[in-house]
Amino acid sequence: MLPDPFKVPEVVEQWPYALPRHDSRHGTPNGYGNLGCRCDDCCDAISAYQVPQARKRRADGIPPGDHRHGTDNGYTNYGCRCDACCEARSRKVKRTPQADTSDTTTAQAPALVN
Ligand SMILES: [Zn+2]
Ligand SMILES: [Zn+2]
Numbered sequence: 255m256l257p258d259p260f261k262v263p264e265v266v267e268q269w270p271y272a273l274p275r276h277d278s279r280h281g282t283p284n285g286y287g288n289l290g291c292r293c294d295d296c297c298d299a300i301s302a303y304q305v306p307q308a309r310k311r312r313a314d315g316i317p318p319g320d321h322r323h324g325t326d327n328g329y330t331n332y333g334c335r336c337d338a339c340c341e342a343r344s345r346k347v348k349r350t351p352q353a354d355t356s357d358t359t360t361a362q363a364p365a366l367v368n
Contacts, residue, residue: 271296 269275272291279285281295283303312333322328324338326346332339 271293272289273280273285273293273296277285279289280291280293281299283300285291285293286296286300308331311331314332316322316328316332316334316339320328322332323334323336324342326339326342328334328336329339329343
């Protein structure tokens with residue numbers, strides 16, 4: 255039987271990611287999203303790629319008259335603080351008090367005590 259050139263078990267154990275170690279697509283959103291690699295470089299790439307989008311979405315906010323006003327989505331994901339969105343948020347908070355506690359502690363971390 256011929257040796258299988260693709261069977262390199264030692265390498266697979268040390269490198270449990272979807273892409274080969276020296277693949278040039280590591281560290282790209284493509285490596286993470288399309289090729290399924292979860293190495294540090296690919297995770298860094300996808301977060302660097304996604305974070306500006308989330309930041310931009312929040313910075314842009316929601317235009318007046320948009321249907322997302324008055325929803326928790328508008329408040330949480332779009333950072334809108336209009337009356338309708340604040341009201342939607344407080345309605346949701348009242349319904350899920352536990353989620354609210356964790357939300358406020360992560361969103362507004364208390365200042366470090368010396
Ligand atoms: Zn990778
Ligand atoms: Zn709003």
